[in-house]
Amino acid sequence: MYAQLVETGAAETSEKDREFQEKIDRGVRIEANDWMPEGYRKTLIRQISQHAHSEIVGQLPEGNWITRAPSLQRKAILLAKVQDEAGHGLYLYCAAETLGISRDEMTEQLLSGKAKYSSIFNYPTLTWADMGAVGWLVDGAAIMNQVPLQRCSYGPYSRAMIRVCKEESFHQRQGFDVMRQLCEGTEEQKAMAQDALNRWWWPSLMMFGPSDKDSVHSEQSMRWGIKQNTNDELRQKFVDQTVPQAEWLGLTVPDPELKWNEETGCYDFGEPDWSEFFEVIKGNGPCNKDRLAARNKAWDDGAWYRDGLTAHADKQNQQIAAE
Amino acid sequence: MSKEWPLWEIFIRGQHGLSHRHVGSLHAPDSEMALKNARDVYTRRNEGVSIWVVESAKIAAFDPDTAEHNFAAPKSKVYRHPTFFEIPEDVGAM
């Protein structure tokens, strides 16, 4: 999802580890100062920081359209949405910091390309309709993943997710609203919406990560209460929720294998191209280089401003000390 | 007259999983005594599983007189609320 392929530490067998597992099983939240296994701590740092990086990098594809939104109102809405994502990144970085990693370390990991972020943000936003598709599908998929994370065993992460989830509904709805307006417009506008769905459908399904049978990290994460559902479970839920919405819009989901299964009460659907997914994760997606370059440029261009603020704060403190 | 003890703000986590919430304040000579007093003053009926104490002087806040101006901007940004967008009922939960 926003954190795909998180490497998971192993559980140990000491008395302390056993007590810790019992606490998790009883549903007691773990807090920053509580004892925790090193594997649990490291897994959470990786997952939360990846999630944070995704929120931050996730601003770029939509930021691309702020200056070109078709009306002042759409521009204000998109700006507010992207601003929320910056906030989500902030909540999450702070949650990760409670586990003993510094903000600078995480920033460094993102800027150097060492850290991962969600594969979805390495695709380009080519038309205005992509703002609709991203809000509707990408934020829709994010919600699917983040709602169960509100019950994550780690308190600071779960509370950050509660804040995030409150804000996400606006994101998905504004995206759907963009799609709806296009679909109710001219033939060309509707074709734009269809084209955006065609390009974003499969990358959105990949957001949930590899199929369960290939997902090596899930089991321990689930035992530790870091993960509540498997990748395939969430993907299925997303398809079941989204296909009727596409139909409502009068759009066609680009999957010839998609069909309603009377017996299971769910949709059957095709397999995403996992080789594409792994290429994007490895850094070879259409926009990986641009995204990293944009983050590095923002960081470097902001250096004089950060330094200025620090110098001002130092001066204030010296004045207070002198008084 | 000896030196007056500083004021501490007390935050309590009522239950596992919740955030700490401000419950009140008290005077104490240091953080250790502030914690002990807070426990005795604010958790006598099992109100908490964790306490934070912060010296009141260390807390920064806006001047209340500027509140109207400080918190005015979001009033015009009604689209930040999901209900701003009308989603037809038959589209399903969103």
Ligand SMILES: [Fe+2]
């Ligand atoms: Fe977000």
Ligand SMILES: [Fe+2]
């Ligand atoms: Fe997001």
Ligand SMILES: [Fe+2]
């Ligand atoms: Fe979002």
